[in-house]
Amino acid sequence: MIDDKAMAIGQYIPGRSFLHKLDPRLKILTVIIWTLLLFSYTSGWELLAFCALLLIVLAAARVPVFSILKSLKVVTVIVVVTFMMQALLTPGKVIFHWAFLNVTDSGLSNGIIYSGRILVLVVLLSILTATTPPIGLADGMESLLRPLKALKVPVGRVATLISIILMFIPDILEQSRKLIRSQAAKGADFDSWNLPGRLKNITFLLTPLFVKVFYRADALGTAMYSRCYGSAEKRTRLHPLKIGLWETAAAVALTALSIIIKYVIPG
């Protein structure tokens, strides 16, 4: 079924720190650049230096550190599996031997880098979502994707729908989980081995799900129509985005530092 643990990742923690006030466009751009840089780091020292940089950002975010670390719990299994695979399967000089398992030096360093990347990436993303409300992210993406308008992509509409759907999805997920339970309570057997029977049971799930989703969407459509959505060409914003000088300076400085890491720290 649906695990609630994963919900911890994308949670916004309200606050008034510098990072909260930072323009969402700058934050998204910085995260994209950092994600790319993260994959170009090839030694543990570079990764460690990047972690120091991340600590500064975390301090500036002024969110409870525990809530960020909680998101790491979700990827524990993947990190451990990645580390073991790299440590045991990479050929190189054997430094630890037990039964048929050989841990090699290059395997160990590869394992640290690959699993470290995942951990750092998750922390980075949870800082982004913890300090930016979903609406802010949607607005930021709209603004960044505006060049696509030349290709006749309805960027404004996409952003509107994304910001609506951010509230819509958790609700429907919750409802569909209830639906599975209630259908199972009524005798729908999702565990049966025979294929036709199972397909039939899935129909018992699909039909009410469809009815629910379309009923909601229909109600929302009526609400949008009665607020004259689509009647005017240009829509204005309640809170227009703007980038200040200090914000830009901070973002540029952080990005520059992360690039310097790549060339200064010995690989």
Place this chain on the structure above:
Amino acid sequence: MKHQKRWFEIPSRNESEVYGADLRSARLVTSLTGVMAFATLSAVGARLIIDTKPVPFTLQVFFVLLAGMLLGSKLGALSQVIYIGAGVAGIPVFAAPPFAGIGYLAGPTGGYLIGFVLGAFVTGLVVEKFMTLKNRVPSLVMYTISGLAGVTALYATGMSWLAVWITAVKHNGFSNSLALAWKTGVVPFILVDTLKAAGAAIFASGARLAGARFARS
């Protein structure tokens, strides 16, 4: 209303009766609600793992194909773009950990996400071609063919990106990676997804019939 322009074919109520004069806005809102419904369903499909015995069963591909079949090429693709957008904005809607974020798109399975957009688009395109060629409501066979075309597009995109990713990480040649990507990223899913395409076709033609009956009443 004529059958040509409006692809979203599950009319909620008698449109002109409810919405009055501003048909332009009404149509826009109707198609957008359809897009939104399918974006939500895709998210639910990814995160709702029905715990069946041999392998867990998800409904994501099913909803992607259905979006193409019922919304048409452009709106179907739009619904998938919005699904991805919601994931990038931080709502945990993707199928594997970390479930959200820009990093997921760059990961090994990111190609499948782009594949969802293309898959819905191709499915819708084939349905539309059938509709203009034969000039009638598509049959079950047409839906199935379009669904299979969509699945092909989806996996072609997903596999190519997976191969690129494997090449970058493992540094073996592109053709080797392509073979590996085929073996791990496509073959295990062929049978299940063919079945899903058929299922989506059955569901789509059922929805068309129900919609037509609803519109007449």
